[in-house]
Amino acid sequence: METRGRSLVKAVLWNVIGLVSMTAVGFLATGSLRAGGLTAAINTVLGFVTYLIYERVWSRITWGRRHA
Structure with a gap:
């Protein structure tokens, strides 16, 4: 099982x-560093939260793990 700290660092x-x-990508698409950065920041926050939840859920699923 992975620790919360490890999951946090990975995220x-x-x-x-x-x-x-x-x-x-946002800068290339819009030509604006501000618009590109804002889009990236929103995406990062959503991705961070989603990834943390995803990792914690999978850390509790035992399917597919091999026991030593």
Whole structure:
């Protein structure tokens, strides 16, 4: 089972990567760093919360795990 701290660190790192890439995509799509950054920030917050919930749910599911 994964600790909450590990899940949190994974979610933060994943979302930093997503924030940078979505800012670039938003900027390319809109030509505005502000609009691209706002879109990326909203996406990052939603993605962060969703990912944390997703990871915590899967940490409780035993299907497909091998027991040593």
